[in-house]
Amino acid sequence: MTERNDGPSRRRVLKGAAAGLVTAGVAPTIITSAYAQEYRNKPTGDTVTLGFNVPQTGPYADEGADELRAYELAVEHLNGEGDGGMLTTMQPSNLTGNGILGKKVAYVTGDTQTKSDAARASAKRMIEKDGALMITGGSSSGVAVAVQSLCQEMGTIFMAGLTHSDDTTGKDKRRYGFRHFFNTYMSGAALGPVLSDEYGNERRAYHLTADYNWGYTQERAMKDSTEAIGWETVNTVKTPVGAGDFSQYITPVLNSGADVLILNHYGRDMVNSLTQAVQFGLRDKQVNGKNFEIVVPLFSRLMAQGAGDNIKGILGSANWNWSLQDEGSQAFVKSFGAKYGFPPSMAAHTCYVQTLLYADACERAGTFYPPDVIRALEGHKFDGMGNGPTEYRAADHQCFKSVLVVRGNANPTSQFDLLEVVQEVPREQVEYDPAIFGGELGPYEVAM
């Protein structure tokens, strides 16, 4: 930890001197403050600022709004307001409701627009201007990967929001990035045995896949796990993102001899392709003497809402659902519902948990100094956060916990009761060797 205690490093002197030359007194405050800090945005007053970077415009704006609600709730709970939510169920917990390390939690927000450029601009503003010590949020893997690598450069911890691609904690993993959400590998591994139980081992699957990184990893995961249970893959077809009308990709499915359609789509693509596939009568079809089935590997309640009745009976996987009966989930649903009048989405859950985990890691490390906080998070085991016993694996900063296999609820009791949990697949079944995805975490210490 030379950077921390010693004088300025060679690089910093060079940079400082050069900056001084260029700016020549234009911005003296910036240079002096760079010397005074031991690490970027070290909180000096009685508050600590967190940066919530969520989509506020564009197709994922509702998901972003829900994430923001969860963040606001987490800040309340950390500051000792409200009923405490998961602070009361988290184990082990060093959180007392007295802020983080005695400092009151403040926050700033930004709009990712679900674009990597905009997300990085917004994160940079929070770091450079607003003094955010930690960045969190997001609703797609492209954004997560982009912001995560920025945070590595800036030496700011990034607690990812909703991101499901293997790359986030695989080939693009970073020392400063942490993901609580699950990934496509886990979705595939969790769904495989359930699909085998429900639909048998002699099936022929047809994949429609969103033509970008997440889609590729999702397709690979589903192909591997379905072929492992004896299914045959008839075809895999890439579809343009935001195609809107998928009919030209659905018609070839009709007479392909496939009896299962796997939709590796998310968000609006999934809402549209599922709606249209059902209209083509696929679910009333008999092929090879079996009922034709549709599988959607990644579900969320907001998407289920968009797909309406078409989602009923469809199998998929999820990170969390508000209907879970464990103590942690119930505490969270209760305090979220009391504040906003409806239950949280799984995006909200993961964001809430991430904030608490970061705060707790700071408390355990006894400092905000990022490398120490990172070490506190690495390999940390905890419980009571809604997913059972969970571990932040040190090798890739991925949380390992049970995964939910869910089904579109045939008889919802309310407008929020759209998914029923079929099975909680235990961690052992979805775990994998971090080496299979490669990638490199990078250093703890970052030159500023």
Added chain:
Amino acid sequence: MNFQGIFSMSRKDVTTLVIFSIVVLAMPIWLQPFGAAYPDLMQRFAIFGILAIGFNILFGLTGYLSFGHAAFLGVGSYTAVWTFKLFSMNPIPALFFAVILSGLFALVIGYVSLRRSGIYFSILTLAFAQMSYNLAYSVLTPITMGETGLQLEASDPRIIDSMFVGEEAGLPVSNIFGLEMTGIPGFYFCAIFLLIGFFITQRIFASPFGMMLRGIKSNQTRMNYTGFNTRPYTLTAFVISGMYAGLAGGLMAVTDPLAGAERMQWTASGEIVLMTILGGVGTLLGPIIGAWLIKYFENIFSSFNENVLHNLFGFLPDGLEGFVVEITSMFVGEGWHLTLGLVFVLVVTFLPGGMMEGYRRITTLFTGGGGDGDKAKSEDTQTQPAE
């Protein structure tokens, strides 16, 4: 243009250049009260300024409305990042290749698209840009890394750098012999290019070449009838403007080494068009002001959440405060798009010719009648309807 011609500037141009330079270089000071004086946004101000003035050389002078200019921005970014990965973290070669490659790209697209004019030209450029975007996002993923964006990796070869510098922990940062292109130095690096770009644009506007382009705008048919082939001139303007975009794209990669496909999407092209029109088509400064305004809205207005508003209006009595916060929150934070849309409508309705028209009106108000330069400006902006 002879050598002497380049430096013989009118006094008005010199004054504009000097004032503009002061304004740009002093950004860290005067942007302070607007909450915009942080490196990233100032870098963006400089970069999008370059993009907008480059676009204006084509659109403002020749009247050809390209709706696919973001493609050159994307090509510039991808080239720069690849140069970083393969050769060196020094920004100079990266920018050099970015400008050259986007210039070549513009040459090809321009050669084809300029065979048509008016809306047909616009749609051709749009089509090329959308094809580039769609391919970069999907099937070209091995080269562009698709949705995630092209990034540096520790395992990159960096042939030239690896000869001089040993392994360092973590990813390298773009630097000129140790001076890292982030933060304030990064801003000044971009600002210098903005000033150079501005100077060149001034020279083009005042040159015979610029006059020729204006002639094409006002009546291409007549120029063709005189036996004059206009295509080489428009193509030159198109390529120059593509190179400006490539430079901007390269600088984006220099200050932040990531190139994403959405930089090439039609919305990005549309944003360049909007910046230019909002500021004032055909004026020197207008497009830059338009770019700054839009980027300011995007980065600052979107960051006002209810919390911030409550602090801002905290002095009001409780009931009133709640009401005011309720109303304002529709226009900021997640509602920043609404404000942007309203600004577009209001500016163009009341200030035909964009923000620069507003500036002209104000100066006319104070001086009681504008000078020659102002008249020239208003001629530029009052183009004829197409039919």
Added chain:
Amino acid sequence: MDAILLQLLNGLDKGGAYALIALGLTLVFGTLGVVNFAHGALFMLGAFCAVALRKLLTLEKVVLDTENLTAWGTPTEIRTPYVETWFGEFGAVLVNYSVPLSILVAIPVMLVIGVAMERGLIKHFYRRPHAEQILVTFGLAIVLQEVIKHFFGANPIPQPMPENFAGAADVGAMLGMDPNVIVYPWWRLIYFAFSVAVIAAVFAFLQFTTFGMVVRAGMADRETVGLIGIDIDKRFTAMFGLAAVVAGVAGVMYTPLLPPDYHLGMDFLVLTFVVVVVGGMGSLPGAVAAGFLLGILQSFASMTEVKDIIPGIDQIIIYLVAVIILLVRPRGLLGRKGVMES
């Protein structure tokens, strides 16, 4: 063979949608010469007429049951739709047919919106540069979108079609082929028929009514028509209203196929411009022809057999065809000389 026939059907229904949206755009863009970037927003507003009507029809009386609490601690709600309490069976029928019924709502609403837009804003821009028309209509589109987002949220809202039309039709059997080989959703067939009907109606209106004749004359030579004492402005206002209605009903009927959200218009905007320009400026038949041509080509380009030969072709086919057509035919398929060329 069946694969080709199915893709042809796809192309026809896709083409119907493109042609219908392009038709409205070409009425203002290709004939009035106004670059209307808010046209996509009009399509979206039409779709939200359907959403709003369904919302109204399914308004529910909420009774709070304080005995039973939800998981999040609020009383459970017992919801009964008002229409069913008031009208019984008939109410259920109304809800079932909400999408087609929305057309009746959308026509007057879109007419008012279109006329208000033209009178309030667009008419000041007829003689202004195209650049400024782009800025003002784009700004307007953003404002309309944000207003919708404010009331309906950003998530797509499903609009079920009437149950009788929910399934798929066995088109193959109807044509005397093997059953269950060529099945196609009823609603897509209806959408195709609907688009053909609307297109025919618009053409007939312009061709056979005096009003239409004056408008066509005005399109060709606005000044002369004005000189002979006809108030051409009023006709143009009406044209704008008509365009808005066409866009609106196209949006209404599309909702069962594509659950609408506030961003729907922007997704169609670029595509629609391409269709109109490929068809040729100032030509209504051109826009319709281009719509069907691009729809059909897009469908065929998406076949796996084609994608195996040229990877990614389905991503770019529309733009590629646009480039080729514009290079071969300088004014698109059926464009008039001198419209929007400078």
